[in-house]
Amino acid sequence: LADLERLLQARGPHIAAVIIEPLVQCAAGMAMHAPSYVRGVRVLCDAFGVHLIADEIAVGCGRSGTFFACEQAGIWPDFITLSKGITGGYLPLSVVLTRDAVYQAFWDDSMARGFLHSHSYTGNPLACRAATTVLQRFADDDVLARNALLSQGVMPTWSAALAGDERVTALRQRGMIWAFDVSPERAGVDFSEWFHQAGRRHELMIRPIGRTVYVMPPYLQAAEVYVDMAERVLATLDEVVPR
Template identity: 60%
Template sequence: MSSRNDEWLARSRQAVWHPCTQMKRHESLPIVPVSRGEGVWLEDFEGHRFLDGVSSWWVNLFGHANPRINAALVDQLGKLEHVILAGFTQQPVVELSEKLARLTGLGHAFYGSDGASATEIALKMSYHYWRNRGQDHKTGFVSLQNSYHGETLGALSVTDVPLFSATYAPLLRATHRVMSPDWRLADAGESAEAYALRAADDLERLFQRQAGELAALIVEPLCQGAAGMAMYHPAYLRRARALCDEYGVHLIADEIAMGFGRTGTMFACEQASIRADFICLSKGITGGYLPLSAVLTTDEVYAAFYDDDVTRGFLHSHSYTGNALACRAALEVLAIFADDDVLVQNRQTAAAVATDFARLAAHPDVRHPRQLGMIWAYEVANAEPGFAGRWFSTALARGLLLRPVGNTVYLMPPYVITPAQLRQAFAVMQDLLDQGLR
């Protein structure tokens, strides 16, 4: 007799094309059915619970079914669910834009639906800015090796993950790649800062040759997520900001995954004491509730589009731009940050488990253990083909949701996780290492 889980698995395989998935794999690796969530926990249709160690693809900040966000959305439903934002406005989108401006030092928020959309918006804005300024030749974009900025065609053009981009290469625009400051790539004895500055020298060499043709550099500040939580020293961001100023190139900060407290500060760029020309936000902006992204930029960029000529305006759009429900969820997320002193709490949580992570990091099969804010990561030595799937399945059976990237295992949990729950997650990973799971 089939279970309720089996029923939903079968129906999903029949009707749903799942993202970032080779569907044939699910003949042997079952899809995980989820019936409900509460706090850090997800539960299937038979009552089995597992700790959401990846914040449901890095979006959930304050737990599933968060009472405050739930209440805010219920209240908003009774007022306004959505209205066209072209020629109209509404309270949540105005208030959210004001708050984001105060937090980022940038203004005039332009809204999209997801991270890739935010990347597209920022790239188009940068190009169009230079065109409006009479510098039509500045059309090139620069990104880091191993970068990831989304999977629409413009975003893929500045993404350097062949798994996602290679198939579509004939459709993509040629862009420039420069050295990643990922400290795992440093030479023996070379500090993270020294390597970051060496990577910045590579950027400078490109600017010296071609800055007149370049519109923008786009970076994931402090941590390249899809590259396996590739962390780097903030000196790179400081040097990149200075080079962009010197050579007249925009700096786009893709804070989609690393913004809203994930790296220990509200935005990762704060740790380098810089302000980008554009900041891309998404993922945690609504606490994992509703799709929303935003791009904020400088007054100078905004002014270049402000004109009697319609074609000089930024005409990008989609039907749900600035959705009132999504903006209301985002407002409640920001209220929770303020009311609960979340950044301080996160630092206390990380400090409370530092010894536990150090114990895990000391395992002989662990390489490059690292922690940044609410991210813990390491590589497993001598991982064999299929490693990520085996760790996913085995950890899930132990009540922990992990999604390794290659041989990189990471934890990126909701901020409501307790030290005891983190220790539980570390214990599961310790057991998998002790078992020699490869």
Template identity: 55%
Template sequence: MATLAERSRRAVWHPCTQMKRLDDEPPLAIVRADGPWLHDDQGRRYLDAVSSWWVNLFGHNHPAMRAALVAQFERVDHVMLAGLTHEPVVELSERLGALTGLGHAFYGSDGASATEIALKMSAHSWRNLGRPAKCEFVGLAGGYHGETVGALSVTDIALFREAYAPLVRLSAALPSPDARTAAPGDDAKAHAARCAAALEAYLAEHHERTAALIVEPLVQCAAGFAMHDPEYLRRARALCDRFEVHLICDEIAVGFGRTGTLFAHQQAGIRPDFICLSKGLTGGVLPLSAVLTTDPVYASFWDDRASRGFLHSHSYTGNALACRAALTVLELFERDDVLARNAQTAQRLDALLAPLAQHRAVRHARRLGMIWAFDVESDVPGFSGAYHRRALAEGLLLRPIGNTLYFMPPYVLDDAALEQLAGGALRALDAALGS
């Protein structure tokens, strides 16, 4: 009888995967998940140290989440949101508005959808205001905002974009405030200021055609977890105000406590014109994204003419079950004082990770909130895949990005799990390097 992995190879086209590789490295067949652990069909368990692609916050099969979804299913599972509404989507919109200061929530299904919504909404808003020339966008070098065609226009990673170049309307990519690339003598804040000067020069010349700047605040995850000083966001906000350009904060990966605050942009003391949310929004349980925006943007669509409305939609917009999951996430943050608890967890893991941070092959060891990253100096061919395999042998699910090893674990690791993560990650590194 064929195994689950064999059946998957034949029937499932896996994301972000060269399928031929699965002939030699079959996918893990997960049959159960609880807390931070994934259990496969061979009886092995793995610490989900990447939160199942950065989505899981409170562990798998959380009792509060399970109870909330069962109760919601007994009332309303899903209804269309065009001309109808329901309690979870209203309450969630109110809660997110209160937390962000952005009072109008529009819903999608995933992060790329949120990017598409924000880009379309920004350009359409300028059009409604009589400025249709403002229809171009600008992002940062190494930026990642999704892989649909519109999102690829502001994604500056060649691996994802090159094959679709004829379909994509390219946007400008300005210097990243990545602290690793600071000039000698510059600290992270000074480097951020230099990169903001490049943004100023660009907007001075192109603001009449620029609808919005889109940034991943504080951490560019897909760019090898490039971290930058909040000074860049403060200056970007001021420049966007000065040149009448929308600021879009893509908090899809870094929102909901990942950087130490509920939302990363809060560390800069700013408010964006748009915020994109997904991943941790539902605690990694159901697909949902949200885009929140300002009163002036919303008002630009308020009209008797349908053509001036925002006519974006999908069948599952504002799904009641997904909204209930998101409300449960917000309740857990309040009930369990998650941000304070995370700060304590991060300190414990920092101490355990000291040998890894000081490893002879590690450069630029860094942490922000509950995100750790380490650049590995290695000429081992295919280091990322080699490390992934060695980590699995240690009972760890880790997927380096190039030569950058990172951890973005769920917030529910006990001391034993922390020790396994730190010790196993170090042993896997030595094994992958052949030392």
């Protein structure tokens, strides 16, 4: 937060927005941070008149434990982006949500005033229908409560299997996201590719980010499937990085 504040003090008038993946910075290696950080970013953006964009394409739709990850920080950004989970993976769909003030700034009957930046795939009715069905499933089956029970039940299995393992560092979880790092001394070169190929031999489709192994499983599997998945991850690790 101190680094961000210094940047905004120096460059605030030239910055349109700050973009964050709240709670879990996925592409950087599943780097997890506290909700207090998200609150701090909101405060700084307000202080310097900069929009806050929450990239919830990976962490939204219940993945972090709440439907929107920002909910756990008790704030709302100026924009939220969603995709992937919003249709359950059946059809491609992306959604951008924004505040009324931003929306109204581009709403006009005049073509010269309206915000026309778009493309030929906007508003696909089949993809939108898939999304409304997924959202209805969230409501009917109380998916968030089920996710909470699954994450509480499966994580101890992972912890027991990996606790004290000298190959593993930073075992961590946020909702339905599990991750750990393999120590650089043990990972070697091309760890991600080796792990991916070994995982396929164990009937596991997994793609590490560098030395970070992560799992973001579907919500609707039975509990024993998650346990089996954890066992396959461990078997893959044993093959790639022998004890």
